[in-house]
Amino acid sequence: MRYLKTSEAAALLNVSPNTLRAWERRFGFPRPQRSPGRHRLYTHGEITALRDALLDGLSISSAVSRAREGLGADTNALVGALNAFDGMRADSALEGALALRSLDRAVQEVLLTALDEVARRHGTDSVQWAFAARWGNGWLRRAQRLVTPPMQPLRIVLGDASRDDLDPDAAYIRSLELLATRAGATVLGLSVRGVANMAEVLATHRPDAVVIAGSAQSDDAVARWAYAVRLATGPLPVATYRRGAQRQRVRTTGAAILPSVPGEAARHLMELAAHRVVDTQDRTPTPRMAADGA
């Protein structure tokens, strides 16, 4: 995936960097990602799509609309492939999307959008959904295996409260795992249905944060799992992800509610875990020298 700095993107479009930023404010396009230093990074695909649309457009608005439609064609292609039960064509459609977008954007804007569309059209009890969900979760698992080893010392335990691969939340949970891993954390995914021997696992993993994701399992099952984690590790920052709107009204012991978009949820989770690491380091007592210098 090729990224462009603001000056490079502006030169490609033959406009000034200020104009490019003005377009982002007014039209919401192009949408840059941010580097670790908060500098804008534009995907080459978005810029070239916009440049081509500007060549024979009547206004910036209409060119932006055409560029967006062109980029949205990937979602339509994936939906078509899933409706046709063609896994290879679906893989090709997503590879085409990856040519124009980062992996994070391709997952959020194309894969999850396509799965939502299949669920909306045919229902989650349909054969089409069964095929699409299985394909989507399989693709996400394969993508996670290809992630480079984590660079940050952040460890997260993810309690999976989804039903199975056909659960509409399952793909979002896999996406959260993938994006958090790509952000550099080590993510240990465990089903909330398993609580025995929790101490053994967490003695090795030593998480910095816990997230409970999915809404298929009951609050009692989730509470038992969370209690087992707490017994094994002590107090940890806890977050919930896609636990269902009704559960958000239940009082929790300060659990953070992550946004539904996997990218933002991963970012919030990383901040939560990073704060815990900083707090732990701050609370570590500094050694004092004895009077004899020992």
Next chain:
Amino acid sequence: MTGSPDRSGRAALRLVPATAETACPSQWFCGHCGAPPPTNETPAPPARVCGECGLGLLLEARADAVPSPNEAFLIVDGSLSVCALSATSEKLLAVSETDVVNRPVMELLSPADAEANAPESLAAAIMWAARGEDEPRKVTVRPANVFGVRMPLRVGACGPPRAALLVFDDAR
């Protein structure tokens, strides 16, 4: 051909008025702010973004149809869809350009010329202009959701690509 018989009884030719169009200069303008570019030369295709506001593309139209800077106007294509809205038109019609682009123009404007065959005159004027008929035409319109308001509109051709330029006369 008309004529009166001469002495030999044959009809004579008479000079008729010229049918050639009078040459009218064209002018470039920004599709958002209406400002002209620094030079009236044809800009290169990748360099059509307005240098004044940065929010519109440079378009060309007949000099007698071009809007003045900050005049209210809109650009409509041959399928009667709104392609651009000037900044002044956004205030006049109380809409945002990003909300109306690619929407039918009839959602914004309705014919208000009671004397003419109203539903066709506005649409016909737009379609003629979008096909390249650059002789400006005059129609009267009102905002689609407002009654009792009449706004004169001049419709001409612009481009590239070919589209209709609708300028509100005497509207600010």
